[in-house]
Amino acid sequence: MLVDVHAHFYHQRTPRADWRERNESRITAGAKIGISVHVASILGSFGLTSPTYFPSPRDVTAGNDALLALQRAHPDRIRGYVCVNPNYGAHARAEIVRCLDAGMIGIKLAASRRADDPLLDPIAALARERRVPVLQHIWQHRRHDWPGQEASDASELCTLARRHPDVAFILAHIGGGGDWLHSLHAVVDVPNVYVDLSGSGVDGGMLEACVESVGVNRLLWGTDITMETGWAKLRYLETFLSKDEMALVRWKNAARIFPPGAFPTD
Amino acid sequence: MRIDCNAFLGAYPWRKVPGTSPDALVQALERTKIDFAWVTHLPSLFWRDPTEGNAWLYETARKEKRLKPVPTVHPGLAQWEQVIADAANAQAPAVRCDPLYLGLEPAGGEMRVLMAACGAARIPLMLAVRLEDGRQRHPNDRVPELAAAAVRALIRSDADVRLLVTHADRAFIEEVHFGSTPEEARRIWWDICWIWGPPEDHLATLLDTIGPERFVFGTGQPLRLPETSIAKLDLLDMSPDKREAIESKNVRELVS
Numbered sequence: 021m022l023v024d025v026h027a028h029f030y031h032q033r034t035p036r037a038d039w040r041e042r043n044e045s046r047i048t049a050g051a052k053i054g055i056s057v058h059v060a061s062i063l064g065s066f067g068l069t070s071p072t073y074f075p076s077p078r079d080v081t082a083g084n085d086a087l088l089a090l091q092r093a094h095p096d097r098i099r100g101y102v103c104v105n106p107n108y109g110a111h112a113r114a115e116i117v118r119c120l121d122a123g124m125i126g127i128k129l130a131a132s133r134r135a136d137d138p139l140l141d142p143i144a145a146l147a148r149e150r151r152v153p154v155l156q157h158i159w160q161h162r163r164h165d166w167p168g169q170e171a172s173d174a175s176e177l178c179t180l181a182r183r184h185p186d187v188a189f190i191l192a193h194i195g196g197g198g199d200w201l202h203s204l205h206a207v208v209d210v211p212n213v214y215v216d217l218s219g220s221g222v223d224g225g226m227l228e229a230c231v232e233s234v235g236v237n238r239l240l241w242g243t244d245i246t247m248e249t250g251w252a253k254l255r256y257l258e259t260f261l262s263k264d265e266m267a268l269v270r271w272k273n274a275a276r277i278f279p280p281g282a283f284p285t286d
Numbered sequence: 287m288r289i290d291c292n293a294f295l296g297a298y299p300w301r302k303v304p305g306t307s308p309d310a311l312v313q314a315l316e317r318t319k320i321d322f323a324w325v326t327h328l329p330s331l332f333w334r335d336p337t338e339g340n341a342w343l344y345e346t347a348r349k350e351k352r353l354k355p356v357p358t359v360h361p362g363l364a365q366w367e368q369v370i371a372d373a374a375n376a377q378a379p380a381v382r383c384d385p386l387y388l389g390l391e392p393a394g395g396e397m398r399v400l401m402a403a404c405g406a407a408r409i410p411l412m413l414a415v416r417l418e419d420g421r422q423r424h425p426n427d428r429v430p431e432l433a434a435a436a437v438r439a440l441i442r443s444d445a446d447v448r449l450l451v452t453h454a455d456r457a458f459i460e461e462v463h464f465g466s467t468p469e470e471a472r473r474i475w476w477d478i479c480w481i482w483g484p485p486e487d488h489l490a491t492l493l494d495t496i497g498p499e500r501f502v503f504g505t506g507q508p509l510r511l512p513e514t515s516i517a518k519l520d521l522l523d524m525s526p527d528k529r530e531a532i533e534s535k536n537v538r539e540l541v542s
């Protein structure tokens with residue numbers, strides 16, 4: 021069993037003319053890697069009619085609808101995070117209820133609002149009520165604002181996580197750029213923050229630092245937009261983790277924080 | 287056979303990196319079934335005189351046959367030509383020069399003279415676009431990334447020089463390849479360590495549009511996990527012949 025906790029799919033209302041090929045490529049590569057379930061999100065229109073990280077409510081809904089359709093088309097293979105923009109609080113909460121009722125299993129917060137902002141509290145409260153995890157897009161040690169996103173770093177996510185100790189938060193793509201060591205120091209004593217191993221970064225020493233920081237019980241495997249790096253990390257982890265520890269990283273930790281029945285063998 | 291043309295020995299100044307000793311690198315080669323690695327002395331890339339790491343590199347490679355030395359040359363220093371001669375005598379597969387790390391104009395006069403010397407000596411020149419993701423570099427690590435324009439200028443500066451460019455992504459490779467004549471492009475080899483696999487499929491696209499003969503197996507280890515380059519080949523639908531070309535044949539062609 022292998023759960024990818026950080027996947028993305030595209031749809032026809034995005035700038036990608038090759039959206040079908042990219043979606044197909046993820047499924048095909050996933051089969052080679054042995055991915056049992058892709059837990060995915062769609063960030064609105066990915067920039068076509070509103071910015072990727074600041075999606076309009078209309079685009080948020082369209083993206084979530086597209087993901088629900090993919091989930092229906094691949095019921096054994098694809099699960100969804102409902103993506104929301106917290107700046108539109110009422111829409112975000114309604115969208116979460118709608119999409120979780122339709123079978124999605126988590127909430128995706130990208131970079132529309134800083135993670136420690138009070139606007140995120142009602143979303144976290146809903147996550148607790150529905151017992152779903154929140155995947156938060158993270159810039160590992162954001163030293164300044166980057167164009168196109170209101171990115172959060174681990175310290176800001178930890179502030180939110182401390183306010184909502186009963187909610188599982190997933191720190192996105194530790195290999196996704198930035199100073200991962202800063203993040204790993206920040207999350208050490210925040211037990212409801214889990215580290216997602218995805219991202220294009222495959223730095224020597226990063227995985228050892230992840231294990232040292234949060235232990236195998238708080239690591240989640242994922243790919244994001246580079247699947248070969250995910251597979252490489254899996255192969256490398258196998259060289260120094262036990263079989264039982266690998267099972268935690270591969271799927272058991274995910275099964276613990278996602279709703280019961282989210283995954284086939286759960 | 288699998289040859290990693292892009293590996294390092296020694297400490298990195300900007301963060302702790304495990305596995306930088308010769309023994310650790312050989313263990314990593316064992317683990318990943320890599321037969322040989324072309325190695326550069328990493329610390330000296332940051333020294334005023336980077337050639338001061340070459341003696342240790344040669345000595346290390348003499349003791350461990352799986353490691354092939356790629357010494358560093360600094361064309362702004364006196365008697366730099368001796369590095370080329372020493373490399374040829376030691377049968378080094380290539381020399382390397384990362385001009386921006388040395389404070390040189392990447393396509394300036396010193397680099398052009400170096401191109402001519404490498405061309406004349408028939409020894410390939412290796413240079414890296416980057417060593418780390420720009421988003422994660424140490425705040426004081428401000429060396430710019432190599433520009434595609436510099437590689438285009440360098441390959442045009444000498445008719446015989448052959449370049450091995452490491453850590454380049456798809457956009458960089460396309461810009462240089464299709465911005466060069468076919469004859470120029472045939473003298474450039476690209477390592478695959480920074481090219482994305484699925485679902486973006488950059489490597490598959492480049493193998494289709496440019497052809498497999500221009501690509502060689504490289505990892506950037508131990509700064510990067512060598513498993514990544516293997517995984518991206520495993521994810522391709524490719525014939526054993528093409529895979530062999532990327533993993534060893536093309537790089538042997540480069541040094542022939």
